[in-house]
Amino acid sequence: MGAVSLKGVSKSFGAVDVIKDVSIEIDEGEFCVLIGPSGSGKSTLLRIIAGLETIDEGDILIGARDVTDLEAKERDIAMVFQSYALYPQMTVRENMSFALRLKRRPKEEIRQKIDRVAEMLGLEALLDRLPKELSGGQRQRVAMGRAIVRDPAVFLFDEPLSNLDAKLRNQVRGEIRELHKRIGTTSVYVTHDQVEAMTMGQKIVVLRDGRVEQTGTPLDLYDQPDSVFVAGFIGSPA
Numbered sequence: 001m002g003a004v005s006l007k008g009v010s011k012s013f014g015a016v017d018v019i020k021d022v023s024i025e026i027d028e029g030e031f032c033v034l035i036g037p038s039g040s041g042k043s044t045l046l047r048i049i050a051g052l053e054t055i056d057e058g059d060i061l062i063g064a065r066d067v068t069d070l071e072a073k074e075r076d077i078a079m080v081f082q083s084y085a086l087y088p089q090m091t092v093r094e095n096m097s098f099a100l101r102l103k104r105r106p107k108e109e110i111r112q113k114i115d116r117v118a119e120m121l122g123l124e125a126l127l128d129r130l131p132k133e134l135s136g137g138q139r140q141r142v143a144m145g146r147a148i149v150r151d152p153a154v155f156l157f158d159e160p161l162s163n164l165d166a167k168l169r170n171q172v173r174g175e176i177r178e179l180h181k182r183i184g185t186t187s188v189y190v191t192h193d194q195v196e197a198m199t200m201g202q203k204i205v206v207l208r209d210g211r212v213e214q215t216g217t218p219l220d221l222y223d224q225p226d227s228v229f230v231a232g233f234i235g236s237p238a
């Protein structure tokens, strides 16, 4: 159900073409990394998939469903941003259950679900705390928990680790990988960090100036870069 397919997607802001005829096929359950320099269109593409930006041309499919004209809330997608705005006045449990309460799920079902996801993320002991009582890494885990409890067809991550220090980044990166192994939700993960891309991506899409420069497995890109740009970008030290 969760395959993502972009076909000939283009988007301009005013006179500026930002996304140019982009086609990407992401298999169900695949962890796909979008990488490219700053300004290459990564966040815009993610927002397009999420339904937060309209497009000028092309089609977007999630599973068999054409979602091109659907609003964000109809797309069954959850997004984890770098600035993980948690509700400051709500506890961890309340933050994580908010979407389910809006959907009026039964209380007991919500409680069990939050307990299960909290255990998965090592947040069991923190459920009654407020965001200000958490470390940066813990907050990032709550942001992920909030996305997971919704059981979306697709997860989108926009540089989720960029506010964390190097040590924590490694740790949370490992946690995201473990999580994907465990629940296998189709994921699109944006980064400009080639180490992150090479270690996390099952498929990597290299963006350059709003176009797809190359798509492949980490090994494909490393062994057979199509261009000097890809070779330089993937091969360069972080």
Ligand code: ADP
Residues within 6 Å of the ligand: 013, 018, 036, 037, 038, 039, 040, 041, 042, 043, 044, 045
């Ligand atoms: P990245 O995430 O790869 O750094 P972005 O998708 O944020 O790149 O931006 C791609 C290009 O689109 C940039 O040139 C940026 O200035 C432009 N852009 C992004 N959002 C808007 C907007 N709302 N209005 C005008 N230009 C935008």
Ligand code: MG
Residues within 6 Å of the ligand: 042, 043, 044
């Ligand atoms: Mg960005």
